[in-house]
Amino acid sequence: MDTTIQTAEPVIITGLDTGQQDFDYSMVELAELAQANHMEVITRIDQVIDRPNPATYFGKGKVEEIRDVADANHVPTIITNDELSPSQLRNLEEGTGCRILDRTALILEIFANRAQTKEAKLQVQIAELQYRLPRLQTSASERLDQQTGGGSGFTNRGAGETKLEMDRRTIQHHIAHLRQELASIDKSEQTKRKLRAKSAIPTAALVGYTNSGKSTIMNGLVRKYGAAEEKTVFEKNMLFATLDTSVRQLTLPDQKRFLLSDTVGFVSKLPTHLVESFKSTLAEAANADLLIQVIDYSDPHYKQMMATTAKTLKQIGIEDIPMINVFNKADKTEIEFPILEGDDQVVISAKQDASLDLLVDVIKKHLFKDYVTATLLIPFTDGHVVSYLNEHTNILDTEYKSNGTLLTVEMSTQDYQRYNKYEQA
Ligand SMILES: Nc1nc2c(ncn2[C@@H]2O[C@H](COP(=O)(O)OP(=O)(O)OP(=O)(O)O)[C@@H](O)[C@H]2O)c(=O)[nH]1
Ligand SMILES: [Mg+2]
Known part of the structure; x- marks a missing residue:
C-alpha cells in the first residue's frame, strides 16, 4: 500500500458553455483529470456565452467572480476546460491573480508524471516544449518546467525581449534534439514492427x-x-x-x-x-x-x-x-x-x-476469416513439413497411408500457398 500522504492541491475548474454538445460531460471529465493529477476540485464555475472573449476567455464580470471565489477559498490554481491562447492565459492570470492551468497543460502534466519508458518520456517532453514555446511569459511554462523537468530551468516572467528570444531558440534546439533521440528509438521499433509484419x-x-x-x-x-x-x-x-x-x-x-x-x-x-x-x-x-x-x-x-x-x-x-x-x-x-x-x-x-x-x-x-482448410498428403520423406504443420497450423485430422501422412489442415493462405502442392483432390 502507498503510505505517502499527498496533500491534494485545491483547484477551481472552469468552463465556457458556448452551446457545444456534451459540455457537461467534458466538465465531469475535467474534474476527473484534475483528480488524476492529485488535485482537489473545490468548486466549478461555468459561464454561458456565445463565444470566448478573445482577450480573457471569460467575460469581465466572470473573471472577477473567479478571482473572488479563489481568494475566499485560498485556491492558487484555476483550470480551464479549453486550451487558451497565450494572451488569454496571460490576461486571465493577471485578472484572477491565480495560476491558470488549461486543459492541455493539465493533460501534459498527467502524462509527464506517468511516463515510464524513455520513448514515452521523450514524447511527452516534445509535446510540452511545443506547448510552452508560444507561452514563455506565463506561469504555465514555469510550472511545467518545475514539475516535469521538461525544460532547462528558464525563468521568464518579466524577462526582456532578448532573453525571451534566447529562450525560444534554446527550446527550439531542445525540441530538435529530443526529436532526433526519439527518431533513433523509433527506428528500432520500426524494425521490430517490420519483422512482425514479415512473420505474417x-x-x-x-x-x-x-x-x-x-x-x-x-x-x-x-x-x-x-x-x-x-x-x-x-x-x-x-x-x-x-x-x-x-x-x-x-x-x-x-x-x-x-x-x-x-x-x-x-x-x-x-x-x-x-x-x-x-x-x-x-x-x-x-x-x-x-x-x-x-x-x-x-x-x-x-x-x-x-x-x-x-x-x-x-x-x-x-x-x-x-x-x-x-x-x-x-x-x-x-x-x-x-x-x-x-x-x-x-x-x-x-x-x-x-x-x-x-x-x-x-x-x-x-x-482468421481467410484461413483455408485443405487435405494434404505429405510423403514420409518430407517429415519436416509435418512438423511445421503440427506447430503452426490447426490439424483437424491425421491418417497414416502407405505413401505418406494424410492431414486435414486449417491454415493461413500463406501456408496454403506454400503447401498446396501436397493437396489431395
Ligand atoms: N469491475 C470491473 N472492473 C474492470 C473490468 N475491466 C477492467 N476493470 C478495472 O478498471 C480499471 C482500469 O483498467 P485498465 O485495464 O488499467 O484500463 P485501461 O483501458 O488499460 O486504461 P489506460 O491504460 O489508462 O488507458 C482497473 O482497476 C481494472 O481492474 C471489468 O470488466 N469489470
Ligand atoms: Mg492500460
Whole structure:
C-alpha cells in the first residue's frame, strides 16, 4: 500500500458553455483529470456565452467572480476546460491573480508524471516544449518546467525581449534534439514492427477511452494464451495508466497465433501536440489487422467516450481498419453477459473467464476469416513439413497411408500457398 500522504492541491475548474454538445460531460471529465493529477476540485464555475472573449476567455464580470471565489477559498490554481491562447492565459492570470492551468497543460502534466519508458518520456517532453514555446511569459511554462523537468530551468516572467528570444531558440534546439533521440528509438521499433509484419502473424490492437479495461483484457488473454515469457502489463484504476505500447504473442489451443497490442488510452480534446508526438506509439494500432475497441459499459457517458475514440482514431489517421466493439465491465451493470451481438460486438467482463473465451471467438472470426482448410498428403520423406504443420497450423485430422501422412489442415493462405502442392483432390 502507498503510505505517502499527498496533500491534494485545491483547484477551481472552469468552463465556457458556448452551446457545444456534451459540455457537461467534458466538465465531469475535467474534474476527473484534475483528480488524476492529485488535485482537489473545490468548486466549478461555468459561464454561458456565445463565444470566448478573445482577450480573457471569460467575460469581465466572470473573471472577477473567479478571482473572488479563489481568494475566499485560498485556491492558487484555476483550470480551464479549453486550451487558451497565450494572451488569454496571460490576461486571465493577471485578472484572477491565480495560476491558470488549461486543459492541455493539465493533460501534459498527467502524462509527464506517468511516463515510464524513455520513448514515452521523450514524447511527452516534445509535446510540452511545443506547448510552452508560444507561452514563455506565463506561469504555465514555469510550472511545467518545475514539475516535469521538461525544460532547462528558464525563468521568464518579466524577462526582456532578448532573453525571451534566447529562450525560444534554446527550446527550439531542445525540441530538435529530443526529436532526433526519439527518431533513433523509433527506428528500432520500426524494425521490430517490420519483422512482425514479415512473420505474417495477424495483429489485433486494443484501443479506446482511458480506464476502459484494455490492459486488463490484455493481461487476461496473456495469462490464458501467452507463452511463459510473455509478461503481463500494468493495469490500474486511474486515467492514463498505460502510456506505451506493448505487444504480446498469443497462441490459441488450435495453434492459431496472433499478436495483441495494448496502448495509450484516449480522452476528449487530447492535445494535438500530444497526439502528434504519440503517433509512433500509436503506429502499432495503425498497422493492425483488427481494432478491438474497449468500452466501459458501466459508465453513463460510454457513448460520448465511443465518439471520442472515433474522433481520436481519425485524428491519428486510422480509418479503414475493421473494428469490433467490446462493451466491458458488464459485471458493474444489470446487463446480462457474456453476450455476442451480431458478429462484431460483445458484452463482457474482463475479469470473467467465459467472457474472455467469447471475445477470443469473435477475434478469431475476424482475424482468421481467410484461413483455408485443405487435405494434404505429405510423403514420409518430407517429415519436416509435418512438423511445421503440427506447430503452426490447426490439424483437424491425421491418417497414416502407405505413401505418406494424410492431414486435414486449417491454415493461413500463406501456408496454403506454400503447401498446396501436397493437396489431395
Ligand atoms: N469491475 C470491473 N472492473 C474492470 C473490468 N475491466 C477492467 N476493470 C478495472 O478498471 C480499471 C482500469 O483498467 P485498465 O485495464 O488499467 O484500463 P485501461 O483501458 O488499460 O486504461 P489506460 O491504460 O489508462 O488507458 C482497473 O482497476 C481494472 O481492474 C471489468 O470488466 N469489470
Ligand atoms: Mg492500460
